[in-house]
Every structure is written in structure tokens, then in C-alpha cells.
Amino acid sequence: MEENMTHASPDAPPVREAVTVQGMSIAYVSDDRYNAVVNDVSFSLQQSDRLAIVGESGSGKTTLAMAVAGLLPSRIAKIDCSAASIAGKNVDMSASAAVIPTRRQGVSMIFQDAMTSLDPVASIGHQFRTVLGSLTSQSRSQIRKEAVQWLDKVGIHEPERVIKLHSYEMSGGMRQRVMIALALCSKPLLLIADEPTSALDASVSRRVMDLILELTAELGTALIIITHDIDLAREYTNKSLVLYHGHVQDFCDTAQFGDENRSPYTRSLLACVPRLNSYDLDALPTLDHNAALTKEA
Ligand SMILES: Nc1ncnc2c1ncn2[C@@H]1O[C@H](COP(=O)(O)OP(=O)(O)OP(=O)(O)O)[C@@H](O)[C@H]1O
Numbered sequence: 001m002e003e004n005m006t007h008a009s010p011d012a013p014p015v016r017e018a019v020t021v022q023g024m025s026i027a028y029v030s031d032d033r034y035n036a037v038v039n040d041v042s043f044s045l046q047q048s049d050r051l052a053i054v055g056e057s058g059s060g061k062t063t064l065a066m067a068v069a070g071l072l073p074s075r076i077a078k079i080d081c082s083a084a085s086i087a088g089k090n091v092d093m094s095a096s097a098a099v100i101p102t103r104r105q106g107v108s109m110i111f112q113d114a115m116t117s118l119d120p121v122a123s124i125g126h127q128f129r130t131v132l133g134s135l136t137s138q139s140r141s142q143i144r145k146e147a148v149q150w151l152d153k154v155g156i157h158e159p160e161r162v163i164k165l166h167s168y169e170m171s172g173g174m175r176q177r178v179m180i181a182l183a184l185c186s187k188p189l190l191l192i193a194d195e196p197t198s199a200l201d202a203s204v205s206r207r208v209m210d211l212i213l214e215l216t217a218e219l220g221t222a223l224i225i226i227t228h229d230i231d232l233a234r235e236y237t238n239k240s241l242v243l244y245h246g247h248v249q250d251f252c253d254t255a256q257f258g259d260e261n262r263s264p265y266t267r268s269l270l271a272c273v274p275r276l277n278s279y280d281l282d283a284l285p286t287l288d289h290n291a292a293l294t295k296e297a
């Protein structure tokens with residue numbers, strides 16, 4: 001399902017609203033039974049926004065992201081959404097039409113595991129041709145030139161050599177950089193990064209996050225980062241959406257994460273983040289330790 005939309009471009013007039021989702025609920029379908037995993041989620045982002053979606057495993061973060069990106073087919077999921085728009089244009093985000101999932105135009109997504117997300121049998125150059133060839137009428141050599149520029153932009157050394165490689169011939173950090181280049185070369189209005197750095201070591205992880213931030217800011221692309229890392233959310237995002245069992249507990253400015261008027265669940269989640277003075281505790285706090293708070297949520 002491809003909507004007719006324009007892409008963000010540094011030369012284009014500023015578009016303030018990137019994406020708005022109102023009342024999105026998602027249920028997985030199995031043997032004619034529905035398993036509701038996301039319930040009545042609403043959020044709105046401007047192009048300059050960077051949203052963190054946080055919540056424990058199974059809370060529905062990836063499901064929500066896949067629905068927004070148009071990657072959930074009607075065969076496995078039922079999506080209800082009272083209204084949605086990208087760059088001010090109405091978009092049908094219900095899964096009923098998405099028999100074959102196709103990336104929603106204007107939205108790109110990168111995943112935790114670049115090894116399984118990149119095509120193992122196609123060279124990196126071929127994968128750029130697939131993305132850029134579907135968007136422009138450029139010749140093969142023009143696309144190759146643009147792909148090399150993108151590889152250079154994401155910090156890949158010897159891009160002319162790397163463009164001929166396959167994903168299994170690269171390190172994890174290189175693969176993640178290639179995936180970022182492939183996601184951003186279409187100049188999307190929204191980039192969704194699903195735990196983009198959790199498979200990388202701490203120093204590479206920060207460099208990759210810095211790169212994502214720098215490039216999305218340059219393109220005017222709004223960013224959604226799905227993460228378990230509260231400190232990463234605090235460092236790299238300005239808005240946060242906290243999910244618990246598919247329900248929104250908080251949608252707030254990240255700077256106000258620790259405020260007293262946050263939900264009991266959010267406060268419980270924050271209380272689990274280890275601090276420098278945690279060394280004198282017998283055990284680090286867990287959500288179970290804060291069960292009283294969680295039950296209130
Ligand atoms: N294809 C699927 N079919 C049926 N149920 C699914 C499917 N994918 C996910 N689920 C279920 O939906 C719920 C939400 O899963 P989801 O992957 O969205 O959670 P998550 O918050 O991204 O978790 P994690 O942090 O572990 O990645 C879980 O209970 C999961 O078992």
C-alpha cells in the first residue's frame with residue numbers, strides 16, 4: 001500500500017507535522033481468534049521530534065512500529081485506527097488493505113539484527129538499486145554513485161569496495177551502518193529504529209546513535225527509537241511513550257520522565273535503572289521489586 005506523498009528534502013518547504021496516529025489498536029489473528037497486543041495508542045510527532053518507545057519485552061513496541069511502517073499483513077494482524085496522517089495527508093493504517101505488506105511511503109524502518117534484515121544473496125549495491133530504483137528514474141551508474149555517497153556518509157571506509165560485498169562479508173557495525181544508509185536514502189519523513197544498537201558493543205552503539213541523530217536532523221526526518229535503555233532514551237530523544245501490555249502509560253517530554261505526575265509504571269521502570277550509588281544495594285531493583293507500583297498501573 002503506497003500513498004502518493006512527497007519526501008523530506010533540505011530544499012523543500014518545511015513540513016511541520018511528520019506523523020499522527022490516533023486510537024491505534026492491533027490484534028494478532030490466529031485460528032479466527034484475536035489476541036489484542038496494542039490498545040488505543042495515540043501520538044503525534046513533528047519533523048524535529050525524536051520519540052523513544054519504551055516498555056518491557058512483549059509490551060507491543062515492535063508490533064506498533066510494524067503497523068505504522070505498513071509491514072503487518074492482514075493475514076496475521078487486524079489493525080484498527082481511528083485516524084492517521086503523514087505530513088498532514090490522511091493515511092489508511094488499517095491492515096485490512098495490506099494483503100501484501102509494502103513499506104509505507106515516507107516511513108523507513110531499521111531493525112536490531114542487520115544480518116537478518118539485509119538480503120543475504122544480494123550485494124549492497126543491488127539493495128540500493130532496489131530502493132533507489134523504485135523512487136527515481138536515475139540510470140544504474142547514477143544510482144551507484146548515490147549509493148557510494150550514502151555509504152561514505154554513514155562512515156563506511158572504501159565504499160567503492162563495500163558496495164560489491166554481501167552482508168555476511170561485513171562486521172556487525174558495518175552492517176548496521178549500511179542498513180541506516182538504505183533506510184535513509186529514500187529521505188523518509190519518519191525513521192523507526194527498533195533497538196538499533198542492542199546487538200552492538202557500547203562504544204559502537206553510541207557512534208551509531210550519533211550517526212542516526214545527525215542524519216535524521218540533516219534530512220528533517222522524525223525519529224522513533226524503540227529501546228529498553230532508559231539512559232539512551234534520555235540522551236537521544238525529546239519525547240517518550242511508555243507501553244505496558246499494549247497500553248500507553250505515559251506520552252510525555254523525555255525531560256519530564258522523572259516527574260512525580262508520571263504513571264506508577266513509568267516510575268517503577270525508572271527505579272530499575274542502575275545508578276552509580278547502586279553498589280551498596282544487595283540486589284539491583286527489578287520490576288518485580290516494584291510490583292506494588294506496577295499493579296497500580
Ligand atoms: N507474528 C505474531 N503473531 C502472534 N503474536 C505475536 C506476533 N508477533 C508478536 N506477537 C505477540 O505480540 C506481543 C507483543 O510483541 P512485540 O514483539 O510487539 O513486543 P516488544 O515490546 O517489541 O517486545 P521485545 O522488547 O521483546 O522486542 C507479544 O505477546 C508477542 O508474543
Ligand SMILES: [Mg+2]
Pocket residue numbers: 061062063194
Ligand atoms: Mg520488539
